[in-house]
Amino acid sequence: MNIAISSEMKTYVARILVAGTGIVGLAAPAWAHAHLKTSMPMTGSTVQASPTRISMDFTEGLELAFSGVSITDNRGAPVSLSEPVLGAPDDTELSAAFIKPLMPGRYSVAWHALSKDGHKTEGKYDFSVAP
Incomplete structure (x- = not known):
């Protein structure tokens, strides 16, 4: 069985392959x-x-100079922390010590990170200390 493919069809297939490759290439950095x-x-x-x-x-190694964490209590007052440090063999852990014990209540954490390959991310979450 011999199937003939027109030059228009070959051009169409080639364009789809190039577009698909471009989409995958753009998604890879994310x-x-x-x-x-x-x-x-x-x-x-x-x-x-x-x-x-x-x-x-974190899922990637971090650049400490451009990564950090801040914490506020339920009134919005900042919580004192030591300077953050990186841990784990691949710099994927960011940690900081509390200067004083936390009182019971809800705390909000805001973090920002720069991965070793130059991508920035940030996020927030809450936790509570029981009375």
């Missing part, structure tokens, strides 16, 4: 952003006692 995987205290959790530090694990 996969490289540093997204929050886990945190301690965990997102939305209630801990029974004041944690001594906050720790966040």
